Amino acid sequence: MKPISADALRRRIxxxxxxxxxxxxxxxxxxxxxxxxxxxxxxRVVELISYDKSLASQVLRMANSALFRRRVEVASLRExxxxxxxxxxxxxxxxxxxxxxxxxxxxxxAPTVFWRHALGTALVSQxxxxxxxxxxxxxxYLAGLLHDLGILVNSILFPQQFPAVLKLAETSETPLYEVxxxxxxxxxCESGRILAEHWRLxxxxxxxxxxxxxxxxxVPYTDLACTIYLxxxxxxxxxxxxxxxxxxxxxxxxEPSWQVLQKRYPAAAALDMALFTFELDEHAVxxxxxxxxxxxxxxxxx
Amino acid sequence: xxxxxxxxxxxxxxxxxxxxxFLLKLRDLIYRVSGIYHQEVKFYLLASRVRRRMAVxxxxxxxxxxxxxxxxxxxxxxxxxxxxxxxxxxxYFFRSKPAIDALCKIILPKLMxxxxxxxxxxxxxWSAGCSTGEEPYTLSIVLLENLLQKFKGxxxxxxxxxxxxxxxSKCRExxxxxxxxxxxxxxxxxxxxxxxxxxxxxxxxxxxAIKFERLNLQDQPKMLFMKGxxxxxxxxxxxxxxxxxxxxxxxxxxNGLIPGGYFFLGECETLFNVYEQFRLVHxxxxxxxxxxxxxxxxxxxx
Numbered sequence: 001m002k003p004i005s006a007d008a009l010r011r012r013i014x015x016x017x018x019x020x021x022x023x024x025x026x027x028x029x030x031x032x033x034x035x036x037x038x039x040x041x042x043x044r045v046v047e048l049i050s051y052d053k054s055l056a057s058q059v060l061r062m063a064n065s066a067l068f069r070r071r072v073e074v075a076s077l078r079e080x081x082x083x084x085x086x087x088x089x090x091x092x093x094x095x096x097x098x099x100x101x102x103x104x105x106x107x108x109x110a111p112t113v114f115w116r117h118a119l120g121t122a123l124v125s126q127x128x129x130x131x132x133x134x135x136x137x138x139x140x141y142l143a144g145l146l147h148d149l150g151i152l153v154n155s156i157l158f159p160q161q162f163p164a165v166l167k168l169a170e171t172s173e174t175p176l177y178e179v180x181x182x183x184x185x186x187x188x189c190e191s192g193r194i195l196a197e198h199w200r201l202x203x204x205x206x207x208x209x210x211x212x213x214x215x216x217x218x219v220p221y222t223d224l225a226c227t228i229y230l231x232x233x234x235x236x237x238x239x240x241x242x243x244x245x246x247x248x249x250x251x252x253x254x255e256p257s258w259q260v261l262q263k264r265y266p267a268a269a270a271l272d273m274a275l276f277t278f279e280l281d282e283h284a285v286x287x288x289x290x291x292x293x294x295x296x297x298x299x300x301x302x
Numbered sequence: 303x304x305x306x307x308x309x310x311x312x313x314x315x316x317x318x319x320x321x322x323x324f325l326l327k328l329r330d331l332i333y334r335v336s337g338i339y340h341q342e343v344k345f346y347l348l349a350s351r352v353r354r355r356m357a358v359x360x361x362x363x364x365x366x367x368x369x370x371x372x373x374x375x376x377x378x379x380x381x382x383x384x385x386x387x388x389x390x391x392x393x394y395f396f397r398s399k400p401a402i403d404a405l406c407k408i409i410l411p412k413l414m415x416x417x418x419x420x421x422x423x424x425x426x427x428w429s430a431g432c433s434t435g436e437e438p439y440t441l442s443i444v445l446l447e448n449l450l451q452k453f454k455g456x457x458x459x460x461x462x463x464x465x466x467x468x469x470x471s472k473c474r475e476x477x478x479x480x481x482x483x484x485x486x487x488x489x490x491x492x493x494x495x496x497x498x499x500x501x502x503x504x505x506x507x508x509x510x511a512i513k514f515e516r517l518n519l520q521d522q523p524k525m526l527f528m529k530g531x532x533x534x535x536x537x538x539x540x541x542x543x544x545x546x547x548x549x550x551x552x553x554x555x556x557n558g559l560i561p562g563g564y565f566f567l568g569e570c571e572t573l574f575n576v577y578e579q580f581r582l583v584h585x586x587x588x589x590x591x592x593x594x595x596x597x598x599x600x601x602x603x604x
Contacts, residue, residue, distance in 0.1 A: 173407065237584050247407045250584045251592070254599050272574035274582055274589045275339055282341045 009186050010194065018156060022199040023097050025052055029090055034202065040086055046077050049093055058096040058294070059089065065293075067123065067286050068092070087138035094145055095119060099294050108155035108163055113243040115291045117232075118145050120240035123283055124231035131276075132265040134223050143208040146201070147228050150192025150209070151176075157191070158184075166242075173247035175236075177213045189213055215257050223264070226257035238280045240287060319349040324364035328352065331371065336385055336541030337548075337571045351387045355380070382542060389538045393436040395443075395478070396485040398569055400587025402440075405533075406448045408585055409564055413532050414453065416562050416595065425449065425458040428531045428558065430519060431465070431539030435473030435504075436482055438462035441535070442508045443494050461531075463517035473514045476504035520547060525554040532560055537568035545576075552577040562595025 028048050033040055050056050056077055063080045064073055068088065074080040081089050099115045125144035129137045154162045161184065169179040180187040193210035201209075204221035208228050215225035233255075236246060252258050252273055262268040319325050329340045329348065340348045352367065359380075361367045371377050371384070396402060413419060425445065429438040438460050445458045464470055479501055483491060495502040517524060519539065534555050540548050555565055556579050565580060567573065573580060573591055579601035580591035594600050 234584075237586055239587060241586075245403065245407070245586055248585075249404075249408050249412075249592075251581055251599070252584065253581060272572055273584075274572035274574060275333075277584065277589060278339050278341055278570055278572075282343055285343060 009190060019153065019195060019198060020101050023101060025049065025055065026094060026097055027200075029093055030201070033086065033090055042078070042081050042086065045086060045089065046081055049077055049089070055093065055096055059092045061293070062092050062096060062290065063089075065286070065290055067283065067290060085138075088141075091122070091141045091145070094142060095122070096294060098145075099291070102149075102152045108166055109151060109242055112291055112295055114148070114151065115294070116288055117235055117240050117242065118148060119291055120235040120284060120287045121145070121147055121228065121231045123287065124234055124280060125227050127283075128231055128234075128276075129223075129227050131267065131271055132227075132261055133267045134227070134261075134265060139202075139204060139224060140227055143205050143224050143228055144231055146192075146196070146205060147209055147212045147232060148188060148192065149195050150188030150190065153191040153195050154180075154184075154188055169242075170244040173245050175246050175248065176242055187213065215260075217256070217260055222260065226260050229257040230255070230261075234277060234280055238277055238284055240284050316346060316349045316353060319353070319364055320345050322364045324368050325349060325352075327368055328364065328371070331368070332384075332388070335381060337573070337576070338385075338388065338538075338541050338568070339570045339572065341570070348388070352384070354387055355384050358383075385541055389541070393433045393537075394482045394485060395436050395440050397436070397440070398588065399485075400585065401566060401569075401590075402444055404585035404588045404590070405444060409533070409590075410449060413562065413564075414456065416560075418560060418562075419532075423456045425456065425533070426531050427458065427460045427533045428528065428535070429460060429462040430517075430534060430536040430555070432462035432469070432473060432514075433464060433466075434469050435462065435476065435514075436478070437535060437537065438473070438512050438514075439476070439504055439508055442512055443490065445511075446494075446508065447490075458511055460512045461515065462512055463515050465516070465518050467516055470514050470516050476509060477501045478504070519551050519554075522550075525551075525558075528554065528558040530560060531558050532563050533566070534559060534563070535566045537566070538571070540567065540576075541571065548576055552580070556580060556593055559593045560595075561593055562598070563593045565591040565593070567591070 025048055029045065032044055032048065049059060060074065060077060060080060062068060063084055068084065070083055072083070074083055077089075084092075099111060102111075122141045122144035125140040126137060129140040134140075154165075165179050165183050166176065168174075168183065169176045172179070177187050177189070189210050189212065193206055196206035196209050204224055207219065207221040208224040211225045212228045212232060215222060215229050219225075230252070233250060233252075235241060237250065258268075325345060325348065329345075332348075333339045352364070356362075356364075356367050359367070359370065361370060371380055374380070410425070413425060414423075419425075427438075427441055427445075429441065432438050441460055442458075449456050449458060462473060464473070477498060478495075483495070483502055491502065494505050494508050496505060497503075519525065536551075536555065540551060543551060552565075552573065556577065559565065564583075572589075573582070579593070581594060581599070581601055583590050583592045592598075
């Protein structure tokens with residue numbers, strides 16, 4: 001296979017017409033939420049989502065699914081924003097909008113498999129960050145959801161080469177990232193970064209997307225990138241990967257990402273990672289149900 | 303008819319138990335005492351096992367039963383009875399596919415590449431607490447299928463021990479019903495079993511490499527002689543030991559492994575805070591414990 005240089009990649013992606021634009025509702029939502037939390041206009045957020053009736057009902061259904069539900073059922077979007085928090089509603093809007101936008105590709109990873117991994121990584125990132133008592137946890141879900149966008153970019157821009165890369169990863173039971181580097185000379189990390197810039201995502205989210213396979217240790221988004229790295233790995237280990245067997249053994253305690261988080265957050269010492277993976281299995285079942293319901297448009301079971 | 307009504311009543315009480323906060327407290331208690339963790343998807347199973355003990359004791363509510371397990375003078379004996387009930391039926395052939403995949407695809411190739419294995423070319427396995435033999439026979443079949451066919455010149459031996467003399471007799475008989483072999487493909491049944499009335503009898507070639515022995519894991523002098531294993535399996539045994547006995551036994555296992563060897567517990571057991579020399583390692587769908595080999599990071603982080 002002829003490798004594609006990083007420059008060629010940029011040129012190719014420079015022709016951005018082939019890449020989907022960010023849905024306007026997400027764009028407005030992101031702008032609206034980038035101001036300080038106290039300045040966020042709740043009515044405006046509710047209004048933005050309500051424009052799209054099917055999005056609004058999907059967000060509401062998801063808010064009431066087993067993975068997000070609070071004690072009391074959420075009956076309206078406004079209630080949802082107030083009880084789950086404005087960040088969570090943004091997360092749900094992203095979770096409901098993107099699969100429809102990017103889930104049509106026939107080549108490459110099956111859309112349901114991809115979004116199970118994305119949603120799984122989002123939930124595990126947020127859960128891990130909460131367990132470690134990392135501050136500012138509201139970004140971890142979104143970064144987890146978006147971390148592998150580059151895989152979709154690669155399927156769109158390299159419809160010949162990328163499915164072959166995927167096939168090779170599957171037959172050799174090797175992590176996708178390794179096969180991309182070996183066969184293409186770049187990975188979904190770089191292409192994900194380019195889409196993130198195109199979409200004007202916040203810098204820490206773009207950084208976490210670009211570096212989620214080799215997190216830098218001293219940047220403002222180190223916590224985020226390290227957590228995404230681990231959550232991605234854990235999901236691939238517990239049945240929420242790319243749909244094939246990766247013949248690899250992982251020693252989390254030897255992973256630099258885990259060591260950094262362990263040094264920064266004392267709560268890590270009390271975390272039984274074997275138990276954490278068993279708990280992940282519980283959520284995996286619900287993640288699969290939820291993603292299937294997003295695609296089929298049917299009601300999420302309670 | 304009467305039986306059916308009784309079964310329906312039991313199902314109704316189990317459904318009620320799943321919503322009872324004392325079931326969560328029980329789950330956490332069992333985890334603290336034994337290291338067995340019940341995922342929420344298995345609450346139905348946990349509740350029905352607990353119900354059986356409650357019926358024996360004529361205990362009416364989970365709260366009352368929890369009290370019997372925590373504050374009564376005979377609480378330790380009752381905890382043992384409950385653990386017995388929980389682990390009943392946990393043994394059948396090819397119980398954990400992820401663990402078998404990890405063994406064949408990742409662990410065996412790694413062990414066989416170790417320098418120390420090059421002269422004798424023999425894999426040594428210990429099934430500690432082998433119960434009625436499903437585990438050692440499964441391992442034997444897995445190795446016959448994978449090791450001997452793909453790697454010429456290699457052989458294996460399995461030591462299978464249990465405290466219970468009756469279990470060892472059952473192992474030697476090698477007779478199994480439908481329940482025990484339900485995960486086996488018809489090909490494997492045909493290749494490694496012969497029909498014996500309504501049962502299946504293990505063929506001699508599966509037994510050839512297995513030695514069955516009665517052994518008490520608390521027998522310190524004997525445990526000191528258990529050396530040179532590449533793999534040790536000990537499923538649902540340590541759960542019955544108190545903290546001190548557990549740590550001592552795991553230490554024997556650690557010393558019994560060659561550097562680079564692996565130790566496996568039951569599917570939902572963890573070694574957290576029991577013994578620090580092992581490293582917790584993750585495989586797709588399975589977790590295990592690794593004794594560091596040459597050039598690998600030392601323990602202290604499991």
